[in-house]
Amino acid sequence: MKKINGRDILFEILLRENIDTIFCTASSRETDFLGFIPGKYQDKIKFVKARHEQAAAHMADGYARSSGKPGILISLPGPYGINTVTGLATAHMDSSPIISIIADIDPWTYNMSSFNKTDHVGITQSCTKHNYLVKKTTDLAKTIREAIHVAKTGRPGPVLVDIPFPVLAGEEEFVFPDIEIKSYKQPKKGRPSQIKRAVEMILSSERPLIFGGGGLILSGARDELIEFAHSYKIPVTNTLMGIGSYPPDDPYYVNWIGMHGAYCANMAVHESDLIISIGARFDDRATGGNFERFAPKAKIIHVDIDPSTIDKNIIVHCPIIGDAKEVLKQMLEIIPADFKADRTKWFSQIDKWDEEHPLSYSQTGEKIKTTFVIDKLSEITNGESIIASDVGQHQMWLAQFYIFKNPRAHLSSGGLGTMGFGLPAAIGAKFGRPDKQVICVSGDGSFQMNMQELGTAVENEMDLKIIVLNNRHHGMVRQWQTLFFEGNYSSSRFEVLPDFVKVAKSFGAEGFHISKPDELEEGLKEALSTDGVVLVEIDVDYEEMVYPMLSPGGDMSEMIVQPTDVT
Numbered sequence: 001m002k003k004i005n006g007r008d009i010l011f012e013i014l015l016r017e018n019i020d021t022i023f024c025t026a027s028s029r030e031t032d033f034l035g036f037i038p039g040k041y042q043d044k045i046k047f048v049k050a051r052h053e054q055a056a057a058h059m060a061d062g063y064a065r066s067s068g069k070p071g072i073l074i075s076l077p078g079p080y081g082i083n084t085v086t087g088l089a090t091a092h093m094d095s096s097p098i099i100s101i102i103a104d105i106d107p108w109t110y111n112m113s114s115f116n117k118t119d120h121v122g123i124t125q126s127c128t129k130h131n132y133l134v135k136k137t138t139d140l141a142k143t144i145r146e147a148i149h150v151a152k153t154g155r156p157g158p159v160l161v162d163i164p165f166p167v168l169a170g171e172e173e174f175v176f177p178d179i180e181i182k183s184y185k186q187p188k189k190g191r192p193s194q195i196k197r198a199v200e201m202i203l204s205s206e207r208p209l210i211f212g213g214g215g216l217i218l219s220g221a222r223d224e225l226i227e228f229a230h231s232y233k234i235p236v237t238n239t240l241m242g243i244g245s246y247p248p249d250d251p252y253y254v255n256w257i258g259m260h261g262a263y264c265a266n267m268a269v270h271e272s273d274l275i276i277s278i279g280a281r282f283d284d285r286a287t288g289g290n291f292e293r294f295a296p297k298a299k300i301i302h303v304d305i306d307p308s309t310i311d312k313n314i315i316v317h318c319p320i321i322g323d324a325k326e327v328l329k330q331m332l333e334i335i336p337a338d339f340k341a342d343r344t345k346w347f348s349q350i351d352k353w354d355e356e357h358p359l360s361y362s363q364t365g366e367k368i369k370t371t372f373v374i375d376k377l378s379e380i381t382n383g384e385s386i387i388a389s390d391v392g393q394h395q396m397w398l399a400q401f402y403i404f405k406n407p408r409a410h411l412s413s414g415g416l417g418t419m420g421f422g423l424p425a426a427i428g429a430k431f432g433r434p435d436k437q438v439i440c441v442s443g444d445g446s447f448q449m450n451m452q453e454l455g456t457a458v459e460n461e462m463d464l465k466i467i468v469l470n471n472r473h474h475g476m477v478r479q480w481q482t483l484f485f486e487g488n489y490s491s492s493r494f495e496v497l498p499d500f501v502k503v504a505k506s507f508g509a510e511g512f513h514i515s516k517p518d519e520l521e522e523g524l525k526e527a528l529s530t531d532g533v534v535l536v537e538i539d540v541d542y543e544e545m546v547y548p549m550l551s552p553g554g555d556m557s558e559m560i561v562q563p564t565d566v567t
């Protein structure tokens with residue numbers, strides 16, 4: 001059998017794994033490496049060259065989140081690879097499957113004190129699901145297959161494969177290897193005894209509540225969740241990462257919970273007697289962080305594929321280790337034929353809380369409110385777009401006022417909160433879902449962290465819309481300074497900002513500027529219906545604040561709904 005070199009082995013495996021897009025950077029050395037790729041691969045795989053390696057990592061992440069397929073990222077070692085670490089950590093926190101390949105193309109040096117060399121395995125140990133250093137060309141095919149398998153199965157996450165030059169240059173006969181990782185078994189179904197126990201707890205509960213996380217989306221459990229909620233008559237909340245897991249217009253849908261979640265949803269958690277958490281990890285942003293006072297009246301069922309999340313933050317009464325979709329099916333299978341429950345009182349109580357403090361805004365005065373923009377965006381796009389958000393107030397308002405109708409449509413750096421995620425994630429998402437309208441919603445602060453990727457979007461002739469909500473501040477920081485630091489606005493205002501429309505135009509994109517409330521609707525419609533890469537800069541009121549907000553250190557019933565609530 002003919003031998004091929006390590007680089008070709010890598011691409012042969014990627015092709016057979018149905019990889020159609022690879023994200024990398026446009027540096028000359030990487031291009032050299034890619035330039036070596038025979039035409040046969042160039043025709044079959046799209047190489048997207050980002051301007052910054054961090055952005056390339058977020059692109060791979062956005063691709064994975066929107067499409068459900070693993071995102072592939074190639075970088076060189078040293079500064080190239082290190083720049084991807086923020087992207088890996090972002091993907092790790094949000095369980096997004098990326099395979100980061102570090103390809104060393106320097107034939108002359110490969111020890112750690114050489115130019116451009118870094119210990120990538122060491123550096124990424126704590127922000128990847130797993131990582132590999134490939135030592136022999138014979139191991140390469142199997143390692144790449146394993147990396148893809150580990151990244152996309154169980155609780156997904158980023159996996160790094162560091163390939164030294166001799167491994168890429170070495171030659172071996174190519175075989176597509178079988179893989180079996182003995183120590184890596186992923187549970188599918190839950191233990192029947194635990195399923196039975198959970199169902200008994202649900203049957204005797206008066207105020208049960210589904211606390212759904214991103215795991216529901218990853219497992220594709222929407223239909224099962226609807227049937228489960230309706231069959232057992234349980235209202236449904238979700239975390240920020242779970243947005244889109246349940247249809248927002250379904251009568252059982254309450255809203256999302258957490259730091260800036262809806263009042264009724266947070267109150268429901270506090271008053272519930274049974275929390276059924278599915279694919280959520282009880283992090284501090286979802287629970288407020290006061291774990292001792294979390295849901296004080298409730299027993300907890302926790303369904304998760306990752307056993308390490310059980311009892312981590314919250315003590316659980318009934319753990320079920322398994323895939324969300326499978327576990328929901330199992331619980332549906334044993335619903336008693338004569339099951340009846342009157343939970344009208346519980347549902348009406350939740351409605352009452354919603355009436356007391358609904359998610360609302362009022363567009364008054366000369367300045368545009370970000371809430372108004374998001375509400376209009378939701379209306380114009382009918383909640384059908386994929387939206388990649390950045391981090392800050394605009395991120396929270398997007399989650400509150402954009403009515404996401406579909407799963408894999410709300411792309412947000414929930415776990416790490418990485419400013420600069422939005423634009424590259426949107427670019428990656430458009431490659432993953434070219435059939436959908438993809439929009440980046442960003443703040444002036446976040447956008448400046450990766451705005452060079454406008455070049456990548458234009459170069460690829462994408463159809464991508466970007467909304468920059470310009471409040472001339474790090475708005476979320478300003479909000480905390482207003483509420484908790486006596487208005488000490490240190491470092492949160494930008495004295496100098498670029499003209500974002502000119503920035504867009506200088507990259508060859510189209511740009512619009514909206515500054516008055518009565519221009520908003522028409523302006524947005526025009527921008528969204530203009531072909532190509534279009535940036536719309538909207539001047540927004542920097543004094544608007546995101547409510548409700550969980551009181552730092554408080555429980556989930558202690559919400560700030562206006563500034564005077566801060567004591």
Ligand SMILES: Cc1ncc(C[n+]2csc(CCOP(=O)(O)OP(=O)(O)O)c2C)c(N)n1
Nearest residue numbers: 392393394417419443444445446474475476
């Ligand atoms: C990389 C990074 N640096 C700093 C922060 C802390 N931080 C969180 S939100 C925020 C302000 C974001 O400002 P902007 O993007 O303008 O959004 P706004 O809050 O104004 O809507 C900052 C600085 C972060 N989350 N990520």
